[in-house]
Amino acid sequence: MKRLAVFGSTGSIGRQTLDVARNFPDWFKVIGLAAGGNLELLEQQVAEFRPELVYSTALERKSPRRTRSSQIQSRFAPMEEIAAHPDVDIVVVATSGKAGLSPCFAALRAGKPVALANKEVLVMAGDLATAEAKHTGASIMPVDSEHSAIWQCLRGEQAEIERLILTASGGPFRGLPAVELAKVTAAEALRHPTWIMGRKVTIDSATLMNKGLEVIEAHWLFSVPYANIQVVIHPESMIHSMIEFVDGSVKAQLSYPDMHLPIQHALSYPDRLPAQYVPRLDFARTARLSFETPDTGRFPCLALAIEAGKKGGTYPAALCAADEVAVGAFLEGRIGFTGIPLLVEAVLGRHSGIKHPSLQEIMEADARAREDAASIIGAEKL
Numbered sequence: 001m002k003r004l005a006v007f008g009s010t011g012s013i014g015r016q017t018l019d020v021a022r023n024f025p026d027w028f029k030v031i032g033l034a035a036g037g038n039l040e041l042l043e044q045q046v047a048e049f050r051p052e053l054v055y056s057t058a059l060e061r062k063s064p065r066r067t068r069s070s071q072i073q074s075r076f077a078p079m080e081e082i083a084a085h086p087d088v089d090i091v092v093v094a095t096s097g098k099a100g101l102s103p104c105f106a107a108l109r110a111g112k113p114v115a116l117a118n119k120e121v122l123v124m125a126g127d128l129a130t131a132e133a134k135h136t137g138a139s140i141m142p143v144d145s146e147h148s149a150i151w152q153c154l155r156g157e158q159a160e161i162e163r164l165i166l167t168a169s170g171g172p173f174r175g176l177p178a179v180e181l182a183k184v185t186a187a188e189a190l191r192h193p194t195w196i197m198g199r200k201v202t203i204d205s206a207t208l209m210n211k212g213l214e215v216i217e218a219h220w221l222f223s224v225p226y227a228n229i230q231v232v233i234h235p236e237s238m239i240h241s242m243i244e245f246v247d248g249s250v251k252a253q254l255s256y257p258d259m260h261l262p263i264q265h266a267l268s269y270p271d272r273l274p275a276q277y278v279p280r281l282d283f284a285r286t287a288r289l290s291f292e293t294p295d296t297g298r299f300p301c302l303a304l305a306i307e308a309g310k311k312g313g314t315y316p317a318a319l320c321a322a323d324e325v326a327v328g329a330f331l332e333g334r335i336g337f338t339g340i341p342l343l344v345e346a347v348l349g350r351h352s353g354i355k356h357p358s359l360q361e362i363m364e365a366d367a368r369a370r371e372d373a374a375s376i377i378g379a380e381k382l
């Protein structure tokens, strides 16, 4: 029995994590749940899983020690306390944006295994997070399907790897000419061809920013230089990523595109549990597996992210912050789809980076980049 804390339990990954816990009651017990403002769903989850500890930004605002929500009888605790609690065996960090940073560090400091979906943690603070994990012996288990695929491919391998090959579906606008991209709406961008995800990551998939963030994530998770990480568009989303060895041999991980699988793998590792609820691949009926090179002319976010990753220091934090503001503004109709990379590029252009930043300096870079992004939106038509 593994005892779980699930942060971001009301989100796309969080809900699927609880599906896995529900499917395997002999394997997993939910000890802690944390969410943002969706109190209604959190209350349903608390009623079902009866966790000891619970956190929500909405409850925090209501000063929870005095005002308990009608349904929530579990003890309110900050996410950092839940992450380090002795009863918790695995911390699932599935919050979005920078909200996962502090609780993830609390878990790593306590030496807990972290099942990490919240890619911003490694993008913003990969150097510090991997150093902390090394220091305490905590493991970081990837939940992102691409990194889970690489993790699975690496299992049992001693040989050096030459290249990581991250696959990308290409998003809903893969074939759209550059002139059409400026006109796409939020509703169109939210219609991802293969994955059902939260809104921010869905827009990031459409701009290919998501793939850029994943390159940075892969760099930190697997200690592979940027020059040895390649992105390839694979619209069928069946191969989740590949590794190439020094002899040119390539190993890939394939499965039906369903996030329950990488989540379940991280939670059950090193075991594998059955997953009858996910369709199997049928190779006889699969017409083809296709690949193409990403077009960074039409989708500049990919190159912007890799560039920020290579510069390192506080640049990736500024990238994340600018992108979060840009995606928010696009969803609200304040900037166009092609305004997203323009805004990110403008913010990175203003950024004066700090090498080897502390967590405090990373948060300050985040705040500065948000301010810069807001003032650029106010001053320019994007």
Ligand SMILES: NC(=O)c1ccc[n+]([C@@H]2O[C@H](COP(=O)([O-])OP(=O)(O)OC[C@H]3O[C@@H](n4cnc5c(N)ncnc54)[C@H](OP(=O)(O)O)[C@@H]3O)[C@@H](O)[C@H]2O)c1
Pocket (backbone or CB within 6 Å): 007, 008, 009, 010, 011, 012, 013, 014, 034, 035, 036, 037, 038, 039, 056, 057, 094, 095, 096, 097, 099, 117, 118, 119, 120, 143, 144, 145, 195, 196, 197, 198, 199, 200, 201, 259
């Ligand atoms: N969805 C996917 O398929 C997928 C795949 C790979 C990686 N990821 C990564 O996983 C992370 C989560 O993605 P998602 O798609 O699940 O996002 P999502 O659906 O937007 O869910 C985000 C979760 O975080 C919670 N949250 C937001 N701000 C919070 C705060 N300040 N404190 C505590 N909780 C907070 C939300 O709570 P409320 O809803 O209650 O406000 C919600 O539970 C992202 O970093 C994403 O890039 C997602």
